[in-house]
Amino acid sequence: MSGPIDARLADLGLTLPEASAPAANYVSYVRSGDILYVSGQVSAENGSFLTGKIGADLTVEDGVHAARCCALSLLAQVRAACDGDLGRLKRVVKLTGFVNSTADFxxxxxxxxxxSDLLVEVLGDMGRHARSAVSAAALPLGVAVEIEGIFEIA
Structure with a gap:
């Protein structure tokens, strides 16, 4: 399906990855009424994990790029949960971001x-959300960033 969100992604030169399957005994998303809870999406691009520790071998800019990739993966999961129709997305409610970083970062x-910036760039005001951003001593597979999200859908 194609709609305004898909058109905006295309205008920005962005492509959503395929929604990844869960790697263990959990599901990628759970819908409860109009609320969609999306499991943490790890930083990956073109099928490769973006790994490293920010403040050691990665810069803030590297981390920003990794977080943008997580946001695209979150949108891919929303698209999958909405049977391919991103037009059902009403708003981003909350993100929780985990950053693989040094103790002093x-x-x-x-x-x-x-x-956050990518979601607002793509979705406008419905992309504005509550948020937490926390440090992690390590993340699965050594990825730089993992972000989970809560969305309202129709």
Whole structure:
């Protein structure tokens, strides 16, 4: 299906990845009424994980890019949950971002801004959301960023 969100993604030169399957005994998303809970999406691009620790071998800018990739994966899961119709997305409610960073790194919010900014760029006001951005000593597969989301859908 194609709609305004798909058109905006195309205008921005962005392509959503395929929604990934869960890697263990959980599901990629759960719908409860009009609320969609999307499991954490790890930083990946073109089938490869974006790995590393911000503040050690990765810069804030690397982290921002990784967070943008997570946001695209979140939208891919929303699209899958909505049977391919992103037009059913009403708003982004909340993101929780986990940043694989050194103990002295304190710019986790700047990193997670990559996801927040992308969602607002693509969705406008319905992309504005509540958010948490926290440090993690390590993340699955050594990825740089993992972000989970809560969305309202029709």
């Amino acid at each position: 304190t710019d986790q919010p700047k990193v997670v801004n990559g996801a």
